[in-house]
Amino acid sequence: MVFSAKPPRLRASAVKGLTFMTTLKVKIWRGTESGQFQTYDVPRLESQTVLDVVTYVQRRLDPSLAYRFACRVGVCGSCAMTVNGVSRWTCRTHVDKVAAGDTLEIAPLRNLPVIRDLATDMTEFFDKWAKARGRFTGAHTRKDDFATVKPESKERKRVDAGIECIGCGVCYSACEVVTWKPDYLGPAALNRAWTLANDVRDVAQQERLAAVAGDAGCHACHTHLNCTERCPKGISPTAGIAGLKRLVLKAAMKGEL
Amino acid sequence: MKNDHRARNHPAYWAFLVHRVSGVALTLFLPLHFWALGNALQGEARLESFLRWADQPLVKFAEWVLVLLLAAHMAGGVRLLMLEFLDWRDWQKTLLAGAAGVSIAVALLFLLNLT
Numbered sequence: 001m002v003f004s005a006k007p008p009r010l011r012a013s014a015v016k017g018l019t020f021m022t023t024l025k026v027k028i029w030r031g032t033e034s035g036q037f038q039t040y041d042v043p044r045l046e047s048q049t050v051l052d053v054v055t056y057v058q059r060r061l062d063p064s065l066a067y068r069f070a071c072r073v074g075v076c077g078s079c080a081m082t083v084n085g086v087s088r089w090t091c092r093t094h095v096d097k098v099a100a101g102d103t104l105e106i107a108p109l110r111n112l113p114v115i116r117d118l119a120t121d122m123t124e125f126f127d128k129w130a131k132a133r134g135r136f137t138g139a140h141t142r143k144d145d146f147a148t149v150k151p152e153s154k155e156r157k158r159v160d161a162g163i164e165c166i167g168c169g170v171c172y173s174a175c176e177v178v179t180w181k182p183d184y185l186g187p188a189a190l191n192r193a194w195t196l197a198n199d200v201r202d203v204a205q206q207e208r209l210a211a212v213a214g215d216a217g218c219h220a221c222h223t224h225l226n227c228t229e230r231c232p233k234g235i236s237p238t239a240g241i242a243g244l245k246r247l248v249l250k251a252a253m254k255g256e257l
Numbered sequence: 258m259k260n261d262h263r264a265r266n267h268p269a270y271w272a273f274l275v276h277r278v279s280g281v282a283l284t285l286f287l288p289l290h291f292w293a294l295g296n297a298l299q300g301e302a303r304l305e306s307f308l309r310w311a312d313q314p315l316v317k318f319a320e321w322v323l324v325l326l327l328a329a330h331m332a333g334g335v336r337l338l339m340l341e342f343l344d345w346r347d348w349q350k351t352l353l354a355g356a357a358g359v360s361i362a363v364a365l366l367f368l369l370n371l372t
Binding site: 033082084085086087107108110111114161173174176179222223224225226228229230236238239242243245246 | 258263264265267
């Protein structure tokens, strides 16, 4: 991960040959929780992503700008920011799709402490994955044979629907309930719990349900579907949260919780 | 830092707002409803005069708004129950549009009945 590290300078040829269309007015958040937007002029290019814009500002205009990225191709989940008021992964967000005219407003993710500029502290976000019992607990040893999970089984399909989460924090940033109730586990952690709740090899199901059944768990969701609307991977954490609510209800009715 | 209206500008959030606002409005209306019904206990004349008062166009309009709120709250509630208790469907927005359509249809039918 890069956190305000000094990158190598772009070669001129990297920009040469691309068509300069116009100039973007880019407002970027500078500061921590308190701060202000600073405006930069950035040449608008064809097929330019929001991450390209931020990188241009840091490499060409203001090296003190702090932001975070790694893979640039939508795999690592580290470059999420708030773009024109909406949480997005910036590496795969084209400027053309989000710019209002020739302006962009880029801010850090919401609902997370701001370290500096566009970099947020994700500690709380990942701690909540642990609180939601987001780790796999198996009963087999390396001496046992592979577990057989049929791809067409209901459980496997449910896992498939939620497993591609890259932990970017977009859903957590978009979630209104996290703002209202800061101890709410949030959509990503609950989605993780749901994928494990459908893992037939996992043996800590009751413990996990107890972890997500509390006041800060799945029942705190107000079904705004902000997470579903914004997830860049097309996952619906709301589906998992609804599933967890059903599992908790069933377990409570059986007296298991 | 908190989100502003731009982050909330999508159909499911509007549906949440409609559900919440209609729910609160209907709750506030309930005491009025019971008061109106209570008039019947005061005798026929009292109720009759209230019903005549309720025939005014503005009150009729308010009644139509009430039916719209009731329909929206009910259709939205059914949508939420389906979302929470049935297997997930990827056409949640279609369901949402359906709930909006049912609410408006019910309110229009009521309007036809009024005239």
